[in-house]
Amino acid sequence: MSEFTSILTNKRRIKAQLKTLNESELVEAREKFLSAVDDVVELFETERQKEQEKQKKVADILAQAEREGITVEDLAGEIVKPKATNRKKLPPKYEFKTESGELKTWTGQGRMPSALKKEVDAGAALVSFLIKS
Incomplete structure (x- = not known):
């Protein structure tokens, strides 16, 4: 755990750090912190929406494949290529x-x-x- 995370997850350590700021610095730090939190929450929400859209597309594709009589195994057989065989071990020279x-x-x-x-x-x-x- 980083020092920053250690401070952020402990209320007493947060207070100790905040006491080192004057009132205007404290107000400015609060605004920046809340803005950063909002940005990260928005990023998480965007990622969650993208994942939901992806899951919906996968479900749609699977439903279409099922209607067409195509199984997942059929698709996997087309996608998965056999691994290249390992090189023949050479005899010692x-x-x-x-x-x-x-x-x-x-x-x-x-x-x-x-x-x-x-x-x-x-x-x-x-x-x-x-x-x-």
Whole structure:
């Protein structure tokens, strides 16, 4: 919760903050606050009306589809496309040992593993790590 929200939701904290204002500042702050509240309430009402209109349109479309003998499943089948299949997993192309001596592999795609990169940076040829089949 922000400090501002914490003050606004606690009457004693509001009073403490308001006591720091003089009378003209207090009147001006009240007018601005009430105006801002009205603006936000109006925004909420507009959003509520838009949502009601949307729900009415959806109901109208569903009613029309029902009159035409079209089911939701028919529509969903047209809209929902099958997901693209995942790429085939590639076989490992390189084999190397980590600093702890563990044997690891890399397909050659994506970021080069740090242990292999250290070896290559130290002068080892990448082809020397190729898996011989």
